[in-house]
Amino acid sequence: EDQVTQSPEALRLQEGESSSLNCSYTVSGLRGLFWYRQDPGKGPEFLFTLYSAGEEKEKERLKATLTKKESFLHITAPKPEDSATYLCAVQASGGSNYKLTFGKGTLLTVNP
Amino acid sequence: GAGVSQSPSNKVTEKGKDVELRCDPISGHTALYWYRQSLGQGLEFLIYFQGNSAPDKSGLPSDRFSAERTGGSVSTLTIQRTQQEDSAVYLCASSQRSGGNTGELFFGEGSRLTVL
Numbered sequence: 001e002d003q004v005t006q007s008p009e010a011l012r013l014q015e016g017e018s019s020s021l022n023c024s025y026t027v028s029g030l031r032g033l034f035w036y037r038q039d040p041g042k043g044p045e046f047l048f049t050l051y052s053a054g055e056e057k058e059k060e061r062l063k064a065t066l067t068k069k070e071s072f073l074h075i076t077a078p079k080p081e082d083s084a085t086y087l088c089a090v091q092a093s094g095g096s097n098y099k100l101t102f103g104k105g106t107l108l109t110v111n112p
Numbered sequence: 113g114a115g116v117s118q119s120p121s122n123k124v125t126e127k128g129k130d131v132e133l134r135c136d137p138i139s140g141h142t143a144l145y146w147y148r149q150s151l152g153q154g155l156e157f158l159i160y161f162q163g164n165s166a167p168d169k170s171g172l173p174s175d176r177f178s179a180e181r182t183g184g185s186v187s188t189l190t191i192q193r194t195q196q197e198d199s200a201v202y203l204c205a206s207s208q209r210s211g212g213n214t215g216e217l218f219f220g221e222g223s224r225l226t227v228l
Contacts, residue, residue, distance in 0.1 A: 004154070034215045043116070043203050043219030044155070087155070091215050096168060098143065100215060102155040
């Protein structure tokens with residue numbers, strides 16, 4: 001069974017204080033790993049797809065990296081508007097490869 | 113263009129009543145998913161539709177849950193004889209393709225169900 005574990009559950013940062021969120025996964029063949037952002041009362045919004053170990057993707061203050069066992073979402077000099085829950089999900093290769101298995105998320109709060 | 117639309121946004125019902133939740137996906141998206149998000153839990157897969165293929169219902173938690181998709185577009189999730197443990201946010205998502213190199217799902221804002 002595919003599993004995704006995210007840590008920490010919650011993270012509080014000061015504006016400008018860089019940090020990283022972790023996503024550990026177990027999957028029988030990885031097709032893709034995905035990061036989403038979810039604001040309160042909204043549905044998740046797609047951020048990145050990573051396909052293979054060593055791959056990196058960047059978007060503004062966010063950079064996602066991937067190894068064979070985990071992914072990191074690095075946040076550089078965060079701003080209060082980066083406050084949200086960040087969700088990690090994996091998609092397995094073969095079989096029901098359309099399913100995304102999600103972690104419980106990391107609630108990020110950036111204080112001004 | 114318009115995103116994924118879900119209704120109602122909030123639903124309060126009494127235990128034992130039936131409820132229907134509606135999802136209108138992005139036009140042209142052939143894949144449609146229902147997920148459930150409970151407090152403190154990750155998104156739980158419920159059901160998947162792709163074009164005219166038989167849906168994958170493997171995530172439905174009990175036979176009280178059912179879903180249909182008419183004309184390859186609008187989908188309805190029905191929960192019969194609701195229980196308090198059914199209280200959650202029900203999220204619908206659509207995408208242009210199933211599997212493949214996608215994973216970019218477009219989510220609606222969800223329907224928050226509260227069973228008293």
